[in-house]
Amino acid sequence: MIENIAIPDILKEAIGAEKIVFLVKAKKDQPIRNCLHVIYFGLFWILVISLIFSTFDWNFFSGDYTISAKEIPDLLYFSLFLSPGIICFLLGVFGLFKSGGYFIGTENRLICHRWGKIQTYPWKEFTNEIEVFGNKNSGNIIFKLKTGVYITRNHRKVLSNTKINIGDILYAFEIENYCRNIIGKTFSDLTE
Structure with missing residues (x-):
């Protein structure tokens, strides 16, 4: 041994x-399965938040779009809610390669x-x-x-x-x- x-x-x-x-x-x-669970949670979070925000009547989810000053808070809220999913996803990917x-x-x-x-x-x-x-x-x-x-x-x-x-x-x-x-x-x- x-x-x-x-x-x-x-x-x-x-x-x-x-x-x-x-x-x-x-x-x-970490065992790979632990990292995969974190990655899956991050992807799930991103998907759910994206679906929730896509139900709003915003045009920035389709085609060309210009941002006006009154829509910046909406984008900030979207980014704020999306960031935990992105962080989880990145931590999971980082965990896959950490020796x-x-x-x-x-x-x-x-x-x-x-x-x-x-x-x-x-x-x-x-x-x-x-x-x-x-x-x-x-x-x-x-x-x-x-x-x-x-x-x-x-x-x-x-x-x-x-x-x-x-x-x-x-x-x-x-x-x-x-x-x-x-x-x-x-x-x-x-x-x-």
Whole structure:
């Protein structure tokens, strides 16, 4: 489960003398399906707003059109309502091309090196909820941490767990199996 890649020096310092169980370089920051959901939402927003504004009796949706001073506020409103869809679409496209980072699993923790920043997560901070999908050659893993933010749903506060996405990696199913075992072991040690 260790890819044949060079480990950056900053990661070697973070690992120290710990034994590396797995080492992968994620090709993507997010699973592609997450990016596609954002792109689809952006396109849906653009379509709905365009349809709503096209029902008004404006000529700038068809043919040549000159803008008068009294129609500038209408165009500004249209632009204002359209901008969230454009932003979502662009963020989704940007997410498709954003590269992932290095993920190193040791016996005690998960070490992430992304965007020039190192983050470490002890295995005791993870929940047993691990999502893995893909195929043998290209898999994705989504871990959930016990920490997060509380959001209100149906007039109740619910914890929305922090997620760690590892997109487009080799050995995803083997890594998930190892992580599930060590998190389960850590969880049972904490409850005893």
